[in-house]
Amino acid sequence: MDRLLGHLAQFGSFSQQGELLCTQGLAYLLRDAEGERVFTDLISRATGHSLGPGLSWQAEPRQEDQGRPDLEGRNAEGQPVVKIEAKLGAPFGQGQLESYVSALCAGGQGGTLLIVVPKSRLEEITGHASAHFGIAGAGPWRILREAVEIPCSVVTWEDLLEALSTVASERFRDDLSQFRAMYRVFNGDDMEPLTSDEQVLAWRDREAWWGILVEHATRALTAPGDHVLPFGVERGAQPYRRRYVCRLVSQEYSCYSVGTRDPFQNHRTPIWLRFNRSTGHFVEIAGRLERSALGAVAVRSQGDLWFPLEVPLNADRVTMIRALVAQVQRIVIVAYPPAALSRAATHSTSMQGFPDHVRAFVDRERWTFAKTMPEWPHEYLVRSRVDETLFEAAVVHIRAYGYEGRFYLRPITYFEEDDWVYWTMGAPIAETTIINRCRREDTYEARGKAGTLPT
DSSP states (O other), X not given: OOSHHHHHTTSHHHHTTHHHHHHHHHHHHTTSHHHHHHHHHHHHHHHTOOOOSOOEEEESOXXXXXOOOSEEEEOTTSOEEEEEEEOSSOOOOTTHHHHHHHHHHGGGOOOEEEEEEOGGGHHHHHHHHHHHXXXXXXXXXXXXXXXXXXXXXXXXXXXXXXHHTTOOOHHHHHHHHHXXXXXXXXXXXXXXXXXXXXXXXXXXXXXXXXXXXXXXXXXXXXXXXXXXXXXXXXXXXXXXXXXXXXXXXXXXXEEEEEEEOOOOTTOOOSEXXXXXXXXXXXXXXHHHHHHSGGGGXXXXXXXXXXXXXXXXXXXXXXXXXXXXXXXXXXXXXXXSOGGGOHHHHHHHOSOOOOOHHHHHHHHHSOOEEOTXXXXXXXXXXXXXXXXXXXXXXXXXXXXXXXXXXXXXXXXXXXXXXXXXXXXXXXXXXXGOOEEEEEEGGGXXXXXXXXXXXXX
């Protein structure tokens, strides 16, 4: 890390405002005319809707409904024509995206909605947007509100920065280099190593740094095809900022969390794994762990079972994350032996067909053809239009017995039966609103082999 902003971004006063600083930094870069043109071209390509150059950009403007997009592009008449929501690790706020769409539709003028996310969150956020708007596919989409069409797409910070790197101005390139270094730290791509026990003990001076480690480790621990759960904070005398990782055990979800908190007595690390006493199969899990060699380091507190996770000194980012993942896996394999896992059976079965009641459901329902993506023929069901219990049963089966495939670079869990291939976009089961399906010959994999991918 050889840039000033990259170094400063390690520290609390910077890192706690990561998304705000990235938004303000991007607005500053867009003061450059060529930078603004390149950015506008990127939006046009991503959404399939041409925007003219010369927009003025404002960070965090306030809408009439008090909503505040991260960035707003206005035309020469001062009308908002682009709303941008830029994310790092935070989830969406309640009604956030709908607020921006409504503001763009006010007066019937329309506009463009763009969501900017780290590459590591592309599938997650695409699935969220698809489920939220009830539109199938991976985008770009056309959102219709009272005859007004809003083009919408998700792009990555990495693609955005790569596009801006083509600007010729030396001053712009220097500013962009600083911005890229800052973003990479906020996103956890560049992390200075721990060099002493004193840094560990003073962990709150760089609290966000520790949170980034947990962010990457828990993403690595989440099973392919499963939804990465959001972070939560448990308040109280000892606040605990954690993410849950869940798995299916005998048809019941059981979860553990990994997060940061002040160490328990006689410990120094701020990263702790916890099995909450209310999680599924807790009694069996706690019994296995406390009878094992791991019981010597376990801490019982208010009925929960905690384990310390150590970060090695003088190690690079990848080594630190791998060390955390390895420690968690040693605990989890004892907590969830393979014989106890419902998921384990799915790996030994190449394909388990739909149960009779689910098969009858998918056969009798009237599927809707996706007119917005004629280049990718497929059809879909909407949760609100069918029996929700059967809809959810189908989603669970697709996720549990499917296989990991790809749509271009995006990993998706597919399930195949009777020449149909089914999939969802990865939102939590309770939030999934769309089931998609297409014929086997229309999948990305089949068309790639046949040389019939759209151009």
